[in-house]
Amino acid sequence: MASATPVVVIGGGAAGFFAAITCAQLQQRRPVLILEKSRHILAKVRVSGGGRCNVTHACFDVDELVKNYPRGAHELIAPFHRFNPKHTIDWFKAQGVALKTEPDGRMFPVTDNSQTIVDCLTNAAPKYGVTIYPNLGITGITPPQTQNADWLLQTGNNQTIAAYCVLVASGSSTQMWQLLSGLGHTIETPVPSLFTFNIAHPLLHELAGITIPQVAVKVPQTKLQAAGNLLITHWGLSGPAVLRLSAWGARELHNLNYRFNVEINWINHLPAQSVAQLLAQYKSQYAARALQAHALFNLPLRLWKRLASQSGIPENLRWADVSKKQLQQLVSQLTQTVLPVSGKSTFKEEFVTCGGVRLSEVNFKTMESKLFPRLYFAGETLDIDAITGGFNFQAAWTCGRIAGNSMAQQATAGFEPENHF
Template identity: 40%
Template sequence: MTIAIIGGGAAGFFLAINLKRLAPNIDVTIFEKSAKVLTKVAISGGGRCNLTNSFAEIKKLNQAYPRGDKLLKRAFRLFDHRDTYKWFEDAGVPLVTQDDQCVFPYSQDSNQIVVTFIKLARELGISVKTLHRLTSITSGERYTLTFNADTRCTFDAVAITTGGSPKAEGLSYLEALGHKIILPVPSLFTFNIPSDSIRELMGVVAENAMVSLEGTNLKASGALLITHWGMSGPVILKLSSYGARLINEKQYRFNILVSWINEVNCDKIAEYINSIVRENPQKKVANVCPYNITSRLWLHILKKAEIPTDRKWVDLGKRAINKIINLLSNDQYTVHGKGSFKDEFVTCGGVSLECIEFNTMESKNCPNLYFAGEILDIDAITGGFNLQAAWTTAYVAAVAISQPLINK
């Protein structure tokens, strides 16, 4: 049996290596369009490669995977984050789990993953052909693949692992084979908030914020970083992932509501503020920051509420207190555009999961055609979850290809 794996990235190499280990007689060739393989793995996680997560803080899978949670729930039964951990350590890459539950190579060097994959591929006899861009694919008794619009080869099976395609046209050859394509849109971006004084607080972090998309039930919690262009940090990236499609439909113009203190219950906040008034009646408002928010952020809120910084807590009227409560819990900003998050960026959309057999990653339309990785309509928040999806879908495909009788 011969198989062509299209795309020499995370999913392509993981699929090839596992397949060759499971079925050494299969002839496996990876075709990569560029001159180098595994380039995204090399730059992932800022060059450190956040290759999975402990999942300790994930209660429901759709918290981490806004798209693809159902497929992954099933696929994780075969290969989950614990299997990933063991796989890499067995391959000679010791790992470390950070306090934030992200898992990295102990060496803190993504190149170790690249070198390990290339070495394993060589040892297993996997052929790697760079500068081979798949330009068309036709199905018949076997698959006929055309590379660079001139070189033709035929294979018994094909696995497409070409990663996220920024444009739907990049996937038209798969649409021609009967696959539904979900419009690709960016995910994991920062929010531009031009001409708002909040940008003067560049560098300020609200450690425990909650941000929601106005008019929807989409919200996220976590640290918020104010930048010179607007807002970033885990909470913003998470919200950009949850709302990726909707925000795209709104052409990146929308309102957000920020609770700087991850609390929206006004009665609770009022109780807390009244306790500050009772305990610090003669202190100036500027000198007591509620909920331990930073002094710069507190001064910004006071300015927005038009409360003089030298006013004493006891002299705050009901109206001023209500303004404070509202700004702490429900501060509105208008986003005009997205920035980029260059440490980790993924595409939402791709080959619809409606066309995929969840147990095998095989196409429902084309027998012996498999998919793995970001080409599928699966993507995640930051934290190693995207690479985990690539490892899992690749592993499931490898098992299915190697054991067709069990899975079909």
């Protein structure tokens, strides 16, 4: 008695596991297999969120949620109406995993340990009948030759596996993108997203560790701009404002070879004119006090002193003695500091790839390829990525869930007992 050809998930990451579990939960007619190239399944989940796994984000309005996706915002609207952070929270809760929300909206397991999420998924998979094969990479994909024929998958150890449905959830695998490109799918050129800026400039010397709240940053030669907290690091700038800029500008900044100027307004969007007026007021208000003695605009004192020095204002100069030119320079430093970026560094907490399978070639109602029947996509293999904060996993859960659902329907509908038993 031959068994039905299986549903095969390529890739044992977040998207692959979620899809496989969903598919196995909804139908038992066809086996569901996860084939994972490496020895370790769910490797990225394990290291994610600095070892805590930022599972999702407490954002429950779909219109707001999609604003966090530089690529995929439009395509994710309908999928998020079907499976969004609320459903993610409920799903993990049903598996016995409680999530908590941090003040900035990021959601983590209450254990603060990514192992909780790894354990949850690795326990759920066999419970619903998913079989996992680590160390089994796919090296070739042959589409069905006739309408109801199977997909044929070549493995690294020279096996051929027949599959009724195939889900490609191989993350940012160049090898898989090459295989898909060979089949006729278009791959948007992959480039890194979510990185920090390398800047070697005296202004930042010995200021590492300082966080400045609500800073506006832009790249003057482009239309790129972002706001949020800014972190000065040993090698340059990081923090939400910079990471946002890196995500929205992933492609443009790549094209600039990561060499460009960044312009910083340290006091959010307060325009130069308003700052000039405020400084004129302070000049009379604090006339007898040394300008560098007390920071204004809620700036950290060390940064305030540095900006004042860069404006030519000596340490003990009193407000009363600050010249018009010095004040003008301070206004300019506060609202328009220009620093040269000379490269990028990896943001260790979370990084993703911009690029992947072209979204117009995928049906987002099912996650099925528009080019081939019974070929599905989910996760980072698609040209979808988000800013940091749990949004990348949410896209993986959502697309995985929908793909799993569709494959379950397809697997049942296409089941022909007389052929398989």
